[in-house]
Amino acid sequence: MSVRVTLVTAARCASRLAERFDDDRPLDQAGWYEVQLAAPALVPLGAAELRYCSPTARSRATADALGYATLAQPALSDCDMGRWRGRTLGEVAAVEPDAVDEWLADPRSAPHGGEPLLGFITRIGGWLDTRPADDGSSVLAVAEPAVVRAALVYALKAPPATYWNVDVRPLSTVVLTGRPGRWNLRLDTGG
Numbered sequence: 001m002s003v004r005v006t007l008v009t010a011a012r013c014a015s016r017l018a019e020r021f022d023d024d025r026p027l028d029q030a031g032w033y034e035v036q037l038a039a040p041a042l043v044p045l046g047a048a049e050l051r052y053c054s055p056t057a058r059s060r061a062t063a064d065a066l067g068y069a070t071l072a073q074p075a076l077s078d079c080d081m082g083r084w085r086g087r088t089l090g091e092v093a094a095v096e097p098d099a100v101d102e103w104l105a106d107p108r109s110a111p112h113g114g115e116p117l118l119g120f121i122t123r124i125g126g127w128l129d130t131r132p133a134d135d136g137s138s139v140l141a142v143a144e145p146a147v148v149r150a151a152l153v154y155a156l157k158a159p160p161a162t163y164w165n166v167d168v169r170p171l172s173t174v175v176l177t178g179r180p181g182r183w184n185l186r187l188d189t190g191g
Contacts, residue, residue: 003133004186005176006045007151008066008142010059011035012170020088021081021112026057027065031170035065038171042066045173048140050132052076054147062171063142070142075127078144082114107160118160120146125154129180148174155183 011031027035046068053063053070055077063070084092092112093100099111107118115123128151131139143151145168153163155176168174175186 001133002177002179003131003137003139005128005131005139005141006048007148007174007176008042008045008062008140009145009148009168009170009172010054010056010062010142011038011065013058020086021079021084021092024056024058027061031058031062032065034171035062039066042171042173045140048138050137050139052140053142054078054144056144059142059144066142068140068142070140073127073141075123076141076143076147078146079117079120079150080114082110082112084112084114104164107163117163121150121154121160121163124150128154128176128183131180133179145170148172151176152185156185 011027011034013025013028013031043066046066051063051068051070052073053059053068053076055072055074060070060072089100096111102109102111103117107121108116110116110119124147148168149163149166152158152166152174153160155178175188176183177186178184
């Protein structure tokens with residue numbers, strides 16, 4: 001028994017330099033425009049039997065704009081960044097450089113008072129492993145870039161530090177196939 005899980009990264013809500021931790025801002029004008037451009041390729045993914053999204057405003061708006069009827073999943077929430085929520089990495093590094101270094105170096109640390117990276121990856125993996133695995137079933141989830149990165153690290157059983165080396169662009173897609181505890185990354189051809 002296996003399942004196909006397609007992860008669609010939410011459209012952007014700010015430039016990459018203005019991204020904030022655990023940000024829940026809605027799509028900006030550029031994000032809406034990008035959804036319109038990507039829609040021809042992404043709309044067919046809505047045929048999945050089960051459709052979910054992160055509970056963030058931009059994930060829900062991305063799903064709605066693509067015509068997906070999704071169910072918001074709290075388990076697909078972005079990493080809880082505690083007191084760093086709503087601030088940029090640069091802002092935090094300016095006042096807590098040692099805490100940022102600790103957080104980047106140790107996946108078990110949570111100097112911000114929120115969720116450690118390892119806990120975040122495990123939470124997302126737990127969601128992935130509880131998807132119904134009937135042969136041929138398909139799942140779609142619109143999620144924040146951090147959620148997609150965490151899912152990839154979990155599915156590939158990669159070291160947690162790998163999380164920092166995965167670049168997930170807005171409106172990109174990733175397909176995982178398999179069953180709980182055994183996932184494969186599927187790369188489709190463009191044609």
